[in-house]
Amino acid sequence: MPSNGTRASAIVLATVIVSGTLPAHAVTPEEAFKAGCGGCHSSDKNILREIPRGPDEDRRAWILKFMASHPNEMDSVKSQIVEYLVAKSATAKSWWQFW
């Protein structure tokens, strides 16, 4: 039988986890990508490979320029898609650029 203190922190932790998974917007960045690009791109692998390395603002500029002349099946979530690609291109490169 856990002490009251243990049980209380378990409840707090569960609350944090639940509220953390609730989307801030109607769609998460990943859902935005699937809605806007997923119809033609079943995976983001090739897309992430195409995005050049560099600081966030350089990648964001490249992504915006590319998307200006590329189809998007849900333009209303364009800003979430851009954020998704900026974030994912940062982590996707960071672990293998040293190898």
Ligand code: HEC
């Ligand atoms: C109507 C279909 C369609 C949609 C929607 C679409 N694309 Fe593409 N995309 C393509 C095609 C076709 C290619 C060329 C693939 C190839 O040459 O292998 C491509 C290529 C790309 C490439 C170059 C890398 C590669 O795979 O060749 C990037 C980057 C890219 N798309 C990003 C996006 C993003 C981001 C979105 C969502 C905003 C998106 N695309 C939505 C059809 C689409």
